[in-house]
Amino acid sequence: xxxxxxxxxxxxxAGGLGAAALSCGRGTSAHALDRALRLGxxxxxxxxxxxxxxxxxxxxxxxxRRLTAGPGYPLAVRTDLAAGKADRDDxxxxxASIVQLTDVHVLDAQSPMRFExxxxxxxxxxxxxxxLGTHGAAQLVKRVNDVARGPFSGRPFDCVVSTxxxxxxxxxxxxxxxxxLLSGGSVTATTGDPSHWEGVQSGGDASYYNxxxxxxxxxxxxGFPTLPGFFGRTTAPHTSAGLTTPWYSxxxxxxxxxxxxxxxxxxxxxxxxxxxxxFTGFADxxxxxxxxxxxxxxxxxxxxxxxxxxxxxxxxxxARRRPFSPVEFIEHHRRAAYTGPGPFGHxxxxxxxxxxxxxxxxxxxxxxxxxxxxxTNRAGFTEGxxxxxxxxxLKRRLQAGSSTYWDWGFRHTHAVQDEYFVLFSHHTSGxxxxxxxDPAKPEIRHAGFELLRMLxxxxxxxxxxxxxxxxxxxxxxxxxxxxxxxxxxxxxxxIDFPQQARIVDVCDNRDGTLSLFTTxxxxxxxxxxxxxxxxxxxxxxxxxxxxxxxxxxNHAAEGTAGDRNTELLLVDPRA
Numbered sequence: 001x002x003x004x005x006x007x008x009x010x011x012x013x014a015g016g017l018g019a020a021a022l023s024c025g026r027g028t029s030a031h032a033l034d035r036a037l038r039l040g041x042x043x044x045x046x047x048x049x050x051x052x053x054x055x056x057x058x059x060x061x062x063x064x065r066r067l068t069a070g071p072g073y074p075l076a077v078r079t080d081l082a083a084g085k086a087d088r089d090d091x092x093x094x095x096a097s098i099v100q101l102t103d104v105h106v107l108d109a110q111s112p113m114r115f116e117x118x119x120x121x122x123x124x125x126x127x128x129x130x131x132l133g134t135h136g137a138a139q140l141v142k143r144v145n146d147v148a149r150g151p152f153s154g155r156p157f158d159c160v161v162s163t164x165x166x167x168x169x170x171x172x173x174x175x176x177x178x179x180x181l182l183s184g185g186s187v188t189a190t191t192g193d194p195s196h197w198e199g200v201q202s203g204g205d206a207s208y209y210n211x212x213x214x215x216x217x218x219x220x221x222x223g224f225p226t227l228p229g230f231f232g233r234t235t236a237p238h239t240s241a242g243l244t245t246p247w248y249s250x251x252x253x254x255x256x257x258x259x260x261x262x263x264x265x266x267x268x269x270x271x272x273x274x275x276x277x278x279f280t281g282f283a284d285x286x287x288x289x290x291x292x293x294x295x296x297x298x299x300x301x302x303x304x305x306x307x308x309x310x311x312x313x314x315x316x317x318x319a320r321r322r323p324f325s326p327v328e329f330i331e332h333h334r335r336a337a338y339t340g341p342g343p344f345g346h347x348x349x350x351x352x353x354x355x356x357x358x359x360x361x362x363x364x365x366x367x368x369x370x371x372x373x374x375x376t377n378r379a380g381f382t383e384g385x386x387x388x389x390x391x392x393x394l395k396r397r398l399q400a401g402s403s404t405y406w407d408w409g410f411r412h413t414h415a416v417q418d419e420y421f422v423l424f425s426h427h428t429s430g431x432x433x434x435x436x437x438d439p440a441k442p443e444i445r446h447a448g449f450e451l452l453r454m455l456x457x458x459x460x461x462x463x464x465x466x467x468x469x470x471x472x473x474x475x476x477x478x479x480x481x482x483x484x485x486x487x488x489x490x491x492x493x494x495i496d497f498p499q500q501a502r503i504v505d506v507c508d509n510r511d512g513t514l515s516l517f518t519t520x521x522x523x524x525x526x527x528x529x530x531x532x533x534x535x536x537x538x539x540x541x542x543x544x545x546x547x548x549x550x551x552x553x554n555h556a557a558e559g560t561a562g563d564r565n566t567e568l569l570l571v572d573p574r575a
Contacts, residue, residue: 033071040075040565043089045154047072049147051520052565056498056527056544064223064549067527073520073564080476081485082569088509095514096365096506097150098422099160099245099521101140102467103493105254106178107133107168110192110199112278112315113269113323114169115259116208121296123552124496125259126200128209128219131234132543133495134189137181138240139523139540140494140501145244146524150505152517152567157245157503158365161372163467164252164426165493169259171273173320175332183340184242190235192316197231209546222551225531227542233534242340248347249333251358251374252426252468253382256326261295263380264323267307273321276314282307298381300436326356326378347372359390361397368506369401369419375427375466377445379436384427384468385445387438391454398458404573406457406484418574420506423455423464428490429477431468452477459483459573463516465504470496472559474518474566482571487516489568492557497547499523512575516568 040052047053050072057070077084109130119126129136149156162182167174177187192198200208209219211227220226254260258269272279282288287307293299324332330348332338338346345353347360358374371394375384386394399405401419405412432448455461456479463486464477470493479485491502498520505517525540533539547553558564 033074036074037072043075044151046149046151049143049521049524050151050503051500051522052151056522056548058548064225067545067548069527074561075565075567076561077567077569078474078476078562079569081478081487082482082513082571084513084515084567084569085509085511088511088513088515091510092515093508093510094150094153094155094505095420095508096368096422097153097155097157098364098370098504098506099144099157100163100424100465100491100502100504101160101494102163102426102491102501103165103252103470103495104137104140104162104178105133105165105168105493105495106137106174106181107495108171108174108191108321109201110190110197110315111169111171111273111321112275113258113272113321114279115295116200117280118292118295119207119552121292123550125295126208127495127547128224128550129543129546130495131189131199131201131231132539132546134177134181134187135234135238135536135539136494136499136523136525136543137178138187138238138536139525141181141240141243143521143524144501145241147503147521148244150503150517151519153505153507155505159362159370160243160245160247161370161424161465162247162249163424163465164250164376165254165260165467166249166252168254170255170257170264170323170329171321172324173318175324175329176320179332179335179338181240182243182247183338184240185337186237186239188235188237191318191321194235197235198315202231219551222549224546224549227531229532233539236534238536244341246342247340248362248370248372250372250424250426251326251329251376253376253384255329256376256378257380258323261380261382262302263378264325266380267305269309270323272309273323274317274319276317277309277311278313278315279309280311280313283310284308294381298383298434300381326358327353330356330358359393364422367420369421371397371421371423373423373425375425375432377434377436378438378440379434381434381436383434384425384432385434385447386432386451387441388444388446391446395454398461402458402460404459418460421458421461422504422506423461425464425466427468428466429464429488455486456484461486462506462514462570463487463489463504463568465489465491467491467493470554471557472498472500472520472563474563474568483573485570487568487570489516489518492559494523495547496557497544497550497553497555498558499544499547508572512572514570514572516570518564518566518568520564
């Protein structure tokens with residue numbers, strides 16, 4: 001009779017932990033939640049610093065609420081694509097440990113080229129916490145460094161991948177701040193007049209949160225606090241330790257277009273970035289209506305307008321706000337000052353720097369390869385797709401690491417060393433619907449449903465990790481042949497609540513299955529801090545608190561139990 005270990009007993013006694021944990025979340029009985037949390041923690045190597053241990057929870061039931069340390073998220077075992085065996089923890093071998101950051105949106109909140117006046121059309125146009133983004137990002141970097149290892153693999157992190165929208169409005173200064181935060185160094189998060197805040201939060205307009213003023217704006221009426229000296233604290237220099245793990249970068253739509261929406265230099269708007277007039281709309285009502293439709297429902301009607309900017313709002317010009325091109329985005333990553341723990345270029349090689357090619361493959365761990373896709377469309381607009389040249393490159397790269405694959409319905413085999421593949425992009429399969437032709441490179445574009453179909457042809461694809469939606473969501477991408485199934489892992493942003501990143505541990509159960517453990521982490525900032533403190537951790541705490549209370553906040557972005565801390569089972573394609 002085989003011996004029964006503690007871990008085997010836990011797995012067997014919990015019925016694989018799947019159904020119980022999937023039902024446990026906010027609103028579940030305290031006993032059931034505590035039990036699920038204990039079982040998940042006992043299967044982990046360590047839960048310290050992760051949401052398996054604790055997660056931000058609001059105090060009180062309504063109104064403006066401060067946050068506190070609440071119960072963690074339990075481990076949910078997802079058997080949608082494969083069944084797990086009860087003693088798999090005793091055989092588990094770590095293959096790789098990956099950290100995904102996404103939608104950090106490092107943001108120049110005083111830029112004149114922004115769409116704040118549309119925040120009732122889309123909440124992302126203005127956020128009450130946006131002046132604190134660099135402080136929040138620095139504390140997220142600290143959390144990654146502090147955790148250091150995969151909670152279920154015990155393996156030191158192999159890499160960190162930032163899956164796009166690293167900047168908010170593709171400005172030089174935003175990119176410099178982002179690269180400094182991840183590589184280490186000092187950031188002074190202000191532009192324009194260094195002695196005076198010139199963004200929408202200091203003018204007394206009741207449409208926006210005015211933290212330093214006593215004006216009863218719509219945010220104050222919702223309970224937001226008055227914070228004297230707020231901008232003096234946010235604009236003081238502060239330092240990021242920089243990641244201690246090699247990191248890679250992926251393009252997002254906010255990294256190559258105006259506010260992530262309009263094509264670069266559309267109607268000459270690039271000149272507004274570095275000028276003295278703040279953009280507050282077009283003189284023509286039809287153009288303004290087309291802009292609202294572009295932001296709200298991805299309408300391309302604005303491409304046929306000839307809007308002339310109108311504005312009576314003057315700001316201090318700042319050359320650092322100049323919008324960067326895709327080539328310049330890559331070139332910045334290759335500067336010696338931003339090498340950090342490496343690799344040099346953070347995925348972008350010399351050819352990429354010359355051509356603007358935003359996709360590449362990289363080694364994660366022995367036998368595990370990462371593929372960074374560029375899902376942005378240079379023609380503009382929020383949603384994505386991939387060009388035909390990238391499509392053909394991706395297919396060749398997957399073939400090169402797959403001894404068995406399918407093409408046009410036919411099975412192919414060849415003698416190559418098998419690799420496991422984890423893919424990264426900004427857009428999800430469901431948001432890759434923008435098939436506009438890039439004027440600079442008019443090639444066929446491929447949508448998300450096409451990419452899903454292609455990836456099913458390669459059994460060695462384990463996961464597609466992405467962002468863009470600002471929501472935690474994990475989708476099984478099944479197939480009639482279970483070897484050809486994989487998981488799509490979508491993670492919430494680090495600008496909107498719940499402000500989380502995700503660890504993905506890739507493990508071999510040595511029983512014909514693999515487990516991908518996904519664990520969410522928050523920044524290292526405390527859940528509450530003094531409003532008067534200028535310490536980076538305190539300001540990052542306020543950043544999280546304001547994001548929770550934002551009048552446009554989507555609290556469903558946390559996802560369900562099965563979208564947060566999970567074990568995702570797969571048939572091992574090499575078994």
